[in-house]
Amino acid sequence: MKAVFQQTYGGSDVLVHGDLPPPSIGRHQVLVEVYASSINPRDWLIRSGKYQLQFLVPAFPLVLGSDISGVVAAVGPGVTRFKPGDPVFGMKNPAQGLGAHAELVAVNEKSLVRKPDNMDFDAAGGLPLCALTAWQALVDIAGIQRGKRVLVIGASGGVGTFAVQISKALGAVVTGVCSAANQALVKSLGADLTIDYKTEDFRKNGAVYDIVFDTIGRESLARCSGILVPGGVYVSTVPAPGNFVAAFTSTLRHAVSKSGKRCAVVMVRPERTGLEAIAALVQKGQLKTVVDSVFPLHEAQKAHDLSRSKRARGKVILHIKG
Numbered sequence: 001m002k003a004v005f006q007q008t009y010g011g012s013d014v015l016v017h018g019d020l021p022p023p024s025i026g027r028h029q030v031l032v033e034v035y036a037s038s039i040n041p042r043d044w045l046i047r048s049g050k051y052q053l054q055f056l057v058p059a060f061p062l063v064l065g066s067d068i069s070g071v072v073a074a075v076g077p078g079v080t081r082f083k084p085g086d087p088v089f090g091m092k093n094p095a096q097g098l099g100a101h102a103e104l105v106a107v108n109e110k111s112l113v114r115k116p117d118n119m120d121f122d123a124a125g126g127l128p129l130c131a132l133t134a135w136q137a138l139v140d141i142a143g144i145q146r147g148k149r150v151l152v153i154g155a156s157g158g159v160g161t162f163a164v165q166i167s168k169a170l171g172a173v174v175t176g177v178c179s180a181a182n183q184a185l186v187k188s189l190g191a192d193l194t195i196d197y198k199t200e201d202f203r204k205n206g207a208v209y210d211i212v213f214d215t216i217g218r219e220s221l222a223r224c225s226g227i228l229v230p231g232g233v234y235v236s237t238v239p240a241p242g243n244f245v246a247a248f249t250s251t252l253r254h255a256v257s258k259s260g261k262r263c264a265v266v267m268v269r270p271e272r273t274g275l276e277a278i279a280a281l282v283q284k285g286q287l288k289t290v291v292d293s294v295f296p297l298h299e300a301q302k303a304h305d306l307s308r309s310k311r312a313r314g315k316v317i318l319h320i321k322g
């Protein structure tokens, strides 16, 4: 099969487009013919050897890629929910071997769901990891509810564009922090208000929030405490040591006094319930992938460089088939 792989850590020039043997599947795994995937910041962090959980990364030749949309090619003997020909989407973490930047990938059955038929494969290739991160942060960790006030920092990025839409779909009042150039985009996704982080400090306009979702990682519970209501939650996508310490101590405090403000770090998990909830929102027309650009697999280097610039609006897609 064709794949993009690397034999050493380094810049995007270590990525090679070439042939590798196809993966084999286990009893509860599905072989997916990959139609599209996307680049996530973890891809260029792992590529360069700088990922926080690098010890979980598979050996060389290393095929990156967490996001998968495609069609089932074969199933293991223990698979019950899929058959060859089914259109699916899902994701893999490093501990599950990554490998989505290739024509074929082996995926655990429980990390896949059926692709919504109103979304094309390219858009579905940008959906799983970022939408699941936003879902798990807002729903599973922060307990978002109708009427809650949510601040999304980094609202124009991969995670942020999904976070704004999910918050809105669940009835929250959403403020998006993004640059002036991205305000129209973020409002079009449902944000009630936008704040330009280059000209305004969102801590100083008098607004308060039930949930601050920080997808950029420059903030902390301490810095955002003044804009959180009693019992409010600061959730970060960045596993910085300070966030873990704050998560531990603030959870203890919160257990004693429910009005205590909490810190949490989301670590995305490839799980079926969240993927199904995301697929249902897509099916209802409440969630879409904002596509910044689409690159063919053999141009993965360019796709990595664009994601690495940290300026992408929504998702950088790798188109593999179709």
Ligand SMILES: NC(=O)c1ccc[n+]([C@@H]2O[C@H](COP(=O)([O-])OP(=O)(O)OC[C@H]3O[C@@H](n4cnc5c(N)ncnc54)[C@H](OP(=O)(O)O)[C@@H]3O)[C@@H](O)[C@H]2O)c1
Pocket: 040, 041, 042, 129, 130, 133, 153, 154, 155, 156, 157, 158, 159, 160, 177, 178, 179, 180, 181, 182, 197, 215, 216, 217, 218, 236, 237, 238, 239, 266, 267, 268, 307, 310, 311, 312, 313, 314
């Ligand atoms: N823990 C987990 O499981 C998990 C899961 C997913 C992602 N992450 C992490 O979450 C972070 C975000 O991921 P992503 O995929 O959303 O990244 P991304 O798509 O690459 O983010 C790019 C966006 O960030 C915006 N941005 C940059 N600096 C900003 C700032 N200071 N304030 C507001 N917006 C800013 C950019 O807009 P402008 O050009 O307008 O600045 C751009 O639209 C990464 O660090 C990633 O590694 C962690």
